């Protein structure tokens with residue numbers, strides 16, 4: 243176990259209020275994780291805070307700086323390419339804003355390392371609805387989005403848009419990352435769908451998602467639209483141009 247190399251990728255845009263605390267919370271976990279921040283030129287100086295912390299955490303804290311907001315999906319793709327190049331064994335996706343509890347990284351890791359999962363998903367909807375502080379409209383949208391994804395594509399997961407995950411390296415190695423198209427929540431659906439179509443074992447681990455106290459969500463109408471039409475495009479793509 244101790245030889246495993248674990249990388250937590252956190253995409254950031256305007257997360258100056260959260261970034262130091264989330265990095266410290268991950269660094270304090272009982273087993274070592276490395277962290278890669280992929281920042282899109284946040285005007286609030288998120289990247290500068292990361293650079294300052296690099297002095298303290300040295301080789302455990304990494305930063306990719308990109309110019310301008312390019313979307314969560316492309317930030318993760320940049321992070322995945324970094325992870326494969328540097329041969330990490332387990333690669334995690336996580337938000338910067340504490341909506342994902344850093345302690346749950348350990349449970350996702352165990353599900354992959356000991357539980358036979360190739361992809362472990364921190365899932366809000368395995369046992370009821372485990373979301374705190376979201377407006378009811380957002381809970382309903384998110385919950386039924388997963389039902390919609392299942393209906394159209396057959397993807398057998400309860401939380402299709404979840405953004406808290408652990409991939410065993412072999413999953414990312416098997417995916418042509420240059421063919422991953424979507425940039426918002428549809429990206430989260432697309433990655434799960436491709437992994438499932440390729441026959442990887444997916445396990446959902448129940449987690450509690452707590453909406454952020456600091457900063458704001460980057461959700462937009464464009465992101466919702468991309469997800470609605472993206473699911474249909476994914477289904478068609480799988481018929482005409484299998485993954």
Ligand SMILES: Nc1nc2c(ncn2[C@@H]2O[C@H](COP(=O)(O)OP(=O)(O)O[C@H]3O[C@H](CO)[C@@H](O)[C@H](O)[C@@H]3O)[C@@H](O)[C@H]2O)c(=O)[nH]1
Nearest residue numbers: 253254255280282312313314317337338403405427459460
């Ligand atoms: N680099 C980069 N990071 C971004 C961008 N947009 C958002 N992020 C970062 O991505 C993370 C999630 O963004 P939020 O805007 O906080 O997401 P959310 O609305 O709370 O959505 C959450 O739930 C969705 C499902 O309901 C998930 O699909 C999503 O991944 C996330 O976990 C945060 O760390 C945020 O800074 C971007 O364009 N570029």
